[in-house]
Amino acid sequence: MTPVTYGIAIFPSKHIQDVANSYRMRYDPRYSLIPPHITLKERFQATEDEIKQVEDACQKLADEMDPFDIEINRVSSFSPITHTVYLKIEENDDLTYLSNKMHEEPFPQEREHKFVPHITISQELSEDEHSDVYGSLRLSEFDLKDTVDRFQLLYQLDDGAWTVHETFKFGKE
Amino acid sequence: MTPVTYGIAIFPSKHIQDVANSYRMRYDPRYSLIPPHITLKERFQATEDEIKQVEDACQKLADEMDPFDIEINRVSSFSPITHTVYLKIEENDDLTYLSNKMHEEPFPQEREHKFVPHITISQELSEDEHSDVYGSLRLSEFDLKDTVDRFQLLYQLDDGAWTVHETFKFGKE
Numbered sequence: 001m002t003p004v005t006y007g008i009a010i011f012p013s014k015h016i017q018d019v020a021n022s023y024r025m026r027y028d029p030r031y032s033l034i035p036p037h038i039t040l041k042e043r044f045q046a047t048e049d050e051i052k053q054v055e056d057a058c059q060k061l062a063d064e065m066d067p068f069d070i071e072i073n074r075v076s077s078f079s080p081i082t083h084t085v086y087l088k089i090e091e092n093d094d095l096t097y098l099s100n101k102m103h104e105e106p107f108p109q110e111r112e113h114k115f116v117p118h119i120t121i122s123q124e125l126s127e128d129e130h131s132d133v134y135g136s137l138r139l140s141e142f143d144l145k146d147t148v149d150r151f152q153l154l155y156q157l158d159d160g161a162w163t164v165h166e167t168f169k170f171g172k173e
Numbered sequence: 174m175t176p177v178t179y180g181i182a183i184f185p186s187k188h189i190q191d192v193a194n195s196y197r198m199r200y201d202p203r204y205s206l207i208p209p210h211i212t213l214k215e216r217f218q219a220t221e222d223e224i225k226q227v228e229d230a231c232q233k234l235a236d237e238m239d240p241f242d243i244e245i246n247r248v249s250s251f252s253p254i255t256h257t258v259y260l261k262i263e264e265n266d267d268l269t270y271l272s273n274k275m276h277e278e279p280f281p282q283e284r285e286h287k288f289v290p291h292i293t294i295s296q297e298l299s300e301d302e303h304s305d306v307y308g309s310l311r312l313s314e315f316d317l318k319d320t321v322d323r324f325q326l327l328y329q330l331d332d333g334a335w336t337v338h339e340t341f342k343f344g345k346e
Contacts, residue, residue, distance in 0.1 A: 032205030
């Protein structure tokens with residue numbers, strides 16, 4: 001069996017996803033591969049045995065969490081590292097805790113970037129296009145709030161699209 | 174609050190999804206809105222209170238199920254009703270049971286079509302295009318098997334794409 005590519009993400013409320021998509025449909029060529037999301041753990045490869053351990057660890061992690069609030073007030077950009085514009089999630093200890101835990105055993109521990117919780121709304125544009133988009137959005141004020149009560153384990157299909165494998169709801173049932 | 178549009182579906186194994194997508198990317202204009210799936214319950218609207226009852230009912234239904242096998246040997250078409258070509262799921266009592274239960278209280282009970290378990294690979298083509306696609310595939314033999322151990326409740330975003338709300342795994346944990 002070839003290892004499968006997995007990722008872990010939070011889908012915010014439908015309203016926040018609709019807002020994000022109003023930009024993504026214009027500015028994000030990967031728009032159709034996955035709904036708007038907050039990545040907790042970037043893509044990683046796992047065999048069938050490895051992913052079972054990850055699933056158990058996700059369940060334990062979710063069991064001990066309580067729902068928590070997130071807030072979005074503005075956009076930001078990863079420029080000059082990448083031309084990615086995103087809805088910035090205001091500093092949030094619970095998100096950081098979740099993401100950190102997902103980089104400890106039994107999860108693969110490699111980490112490419114510091115964790116910056118965000119919802120991408122524009123990426124892979126040219127430098128000029130990125131400047132236009134970011135320039136037009138950087139002073140916009142947003143007032144988006146949501147309560148996070150679950151995260152999802154996804155895997156990637158051959159065409160690049162993501163399918164949800166499992167939902168982990170917070171709190172022991 | 175406006176009611177949200179929900180649906181219930183099974184995502185088959187990655188391999189079956191990859192096979193389905195190899196056709197969908199060419200023949201299905203709704204390709205990018207949702208990964209390949211077996212619909213158990215077509216779109217329905219629900220308020221926040223109503224969907225809570227549906228979620229509870231889904232959980233109960235999943236608790237009492239055991240994983241079951243499905244098999245795909247060939248394609249079929251809903252023509253002349255619609256120009257939809259699909260991977261036909263061989264007759265399966267568990268799928269029928271699940272879908273029937275999802276049309277009893279507390280689920281909305283309207284049903285537009287008889288339940289024919291399938292994975293759409295081509296739709297919304299012209300009559301000629303449909304004839305071409307179906308003609309080229311109708312004699313193909315497939316040998317796809319999978320074990321179903323979960324179903325998912327999804328909601329639809331304003332742009333038509335679907336996000337998974339929850340995964341219901343079979344068997345009491």
